[in-house]
Amino acid sequence: TIVANNDWNWDMGFVFTKNRTRVIELAEGMNSITLWTDARGGAITWLGEEIGNIFDAAMVRVEDPSSPYHGWPIIDDEGFESSDRTREDEDGNRVAPIIGNFNPDFNVGMTTSASYKNWSISMNFDWRKGGQFVSQTHRYGESDMHTQRWLDKLHNLNGVGDVPTYLRENADQFLSPDSDEFYILVGGPTAEEGGYPVEEGGITLNDGVFMPGVQGDYDDNGNFVATAENLGGPGTVYTRYQDHYGWDFTRTSTFDADYVKLREISLTYSVPFKAIKQIGFQNLAISLFSRNVILWTKADIGIDPEMAFQPESDTQGRSGIQFKQGIERFNVNPWAIPIGFKLNVGF
Structure with a gap:
C-alpha cells in the first residue's frame, strides 16, 4: 500500500520472474536436443548451452587471412x-552462429489499484524484457521485399560519386x-531510390540491387583468388530488388520479443450502503472494464510476440x-479490445 487515508487508497503489486535452463548432461551418443528446425535455422541446444537458443546459417566469407578480401562476403555468379x-x-x-534465445531475460507483472471514496480504478500490466522470435508470417509475407522495413534497410548511394571507393572506405559497415x-x-x-539498370524479358528495369562482396574461389593451396569485386563497378552482378530476399538466413525474419501490455x-x-439497504443489498458495485487495451512491441511488426508458438500435427x-x-x-x-459492464451484488 502506497497511500492510505480516509478518502484515498493506492495499492501496487509486482511479480518478477527470471528463468534459465542449461543442458549439463545428455545420454551417451547425444550432443544436442532439437526443439525445432524451420526457416533455415532452428532451436537446437548443444551440451553446455541454454535451452531456447536460436541458431542460423553463417554467411560464407573469405577465410584466407592473407587475402586483401579477408572477411568479405563471397558472392556467386548470379x-x-x-x-x-x-x-x-x-x-x-x-559451429552454427547463435542469433538469439526465445526465452525472456525476465518478466514483470504489475497490478495497481486506486480508490477515492466510492470510486476505484485498477489496471494490470505485463512487461517482457529480452528474447527473440522467428516470424514465418513475415518470412513469407514480405518475401517480395515490398515492405517499409526492407525499403528502410536499402542503401541508396546515388549521391556518393565513386561507389566502389565509398564501399571500400566504409568496409567496416558494408563488408x-x-x-x-x-x-x-x-x-x-x-532509379530515384538508387536502383540500377537490369534486364528482364528484353526490358530494361531500374530496380537493380547488389550485395557488396567479392567473387572468386580458393586454389589448391587454400588461397582465395578473386575474379571480380562486387562493389558496383565492372564485374558487379545486379539482381532485381524483389528477387533478393534472404531466404537462406533465419536472421532476416528474427525479431526482438520485448513487449508491454x-x-x-x-x-x-460502489453504491453507498445507505442507498441500498432498503432493498436488502449488502453491497452493490457497477464496473466498466476493457481488456487488451495497449500493446507495445519492440519489433513493431504488427505481430504479438506472445503468440510466437507454432502448433504442429503428426502424420495422422x-x-x-x-x-x-x-x-x-x-x-x-485480429487485436480485439472488448468493453463490458459488470454488476456485483451482495445480499
Whole structure:
C-alpha cells in the first residue's frame, strides 16, 4: 500500500520472474536436443548451452587471412550470397552462429489499484524484457521485399560519386563480419531510390540491387583468388530488388520479443450502503472494464510476440502434438479490445 487515508487508497503489486535452463548432461551418443528446425535455422541446444537458443546459417566469407578480401562476403555468379549450413563439427560441437534465445531475460507483472471514496480504478500490466522470435508470417509475407522495413534497410548511394571507393572506405559497415547490419543491399526499387539498370524479358528495369562482396574461389593451396569485386563497378552482378530476399538466413525474419501490455483496466463505482439497504443489498458495485487495451512491441511488426508458438500435427493429422516455442507461422489474430459492464451484488 502506497497511500492510505480516509478518502484515498493506492495499492501496487509486482511479480518478477527470471528463468534459465542449461543442458549439463545428455545420454551417451547425444550432443544436442532439437526443439525445432524451420526457416533455415532452428532451436537446437548443444551440451553446455541454454535451452531456447536460436541458431542460423553463417554467411560464407573469405577465410584466407592473407587475402586483401579477408572477411568479405563471397558472392556467386548470379549475384547472391552463399550460406554455410554446417551445424556442428566432427566432434559434435556447435559451429552454427547463435542469433538469439526465445526465452525472456525476465518478466514483470504489475497490478495497481486506486480508490477515492466510492470510486476505484485498477489496471494490470505485463512487461517482457529480452528474447527473440522467428516470424514465418513475415518470412513469407514480405518475401517480395515490398515492405517499409526492407525499403528502410536499402542503401541508396546515388549521391556518393565513386561507389566502389565509398564501399571500400566504409568496409567496416558494408563488408566486415562485425558490421551492425546483416544482409546489406545497395540499390533500390526505382532509379530515384538508387536502383540500377537490369534486364528482364528484353526490358530494361531500374530496380537493380547488389550485395557488396567479392567473387572468386580458393586454389589448391587454400588461397582465395578473386575474379571480380562486387562493389558496383565492372564485374558487379545486379539482381532485381524483389528477387533478393534472404531466404537462406533465419536472421532476416528474427525479431526482438520485448513487449508491454495493459491487459485489463476497470473503473468501479460502489453504491453507498445507505442507498441500498432498503432493498436488502449488502453491497452493490457497477464496473466498466476493457481488456487488451495497449500493446507495445519492440519489433513493431504488427505481430504479438506472445503468440510466437507454432502448433504442429503428426502424420495422422492430429493437431497440437507439439508447440514450437519462439517461432510463429500465420499465428495472427485480429487485436480485439472488448468493453463490458459488470454488476456485483451482495445480499
